[in-house]
Amino acid sequence: xxxxxxxxxxxxxxxxxxxxxxxxxxxxxxxxxxxxxxxxxxxxxxxxxxxxxxxxxxxxxxxxxxxxxxxxxxxxxxxxxxxxxxxxxxxxxx
Numbered sequence: 567x568x569x570x571x572x573x574x575x576x577x578x579x580x581x582x583x584x585x586x587x588x589x590x591x592x593x594x595x596x597x598x599x600x601x602x603x604x605x606x607x608x609x610x611x612x613x614x615x616x617x618x619x620x621x622x623x624x625x626x627x628x629x630x631x632x633x634x635x636x637x638x639x640x641x642x643x644x645x646x647x648x649x650x651x652x653x654x655x656x657x658x659x660x
């Protein structure tokens with residue numbers, strides 16, 4: 567079938583439509599750009615310095631929220647999530 571030429575008069579009758587850019591969310595995980603699968607916290611000492619392992623429930627006492635569930639993980643949050651392993655401290659999943 568031959569391709570039909572466009573009819574500019576017919577195009578003028580059609581309402582203009584805004585084309586929204588498509589947003590593609592990365593998968594669920596803990597890498598930069600991913601959507602956090604859960605809240606992540608770190609306990610803080612009396613000076614506000616993060617200490618101990620990453621926790622997935624709010625720590626008792628002082629603590630800070632690193633990333634909220636469903637939000638995009640920034641490079642800064644990824645650095646705070648990247649806690650060196652400690653023989654005595656295991657991440658506590660909630």
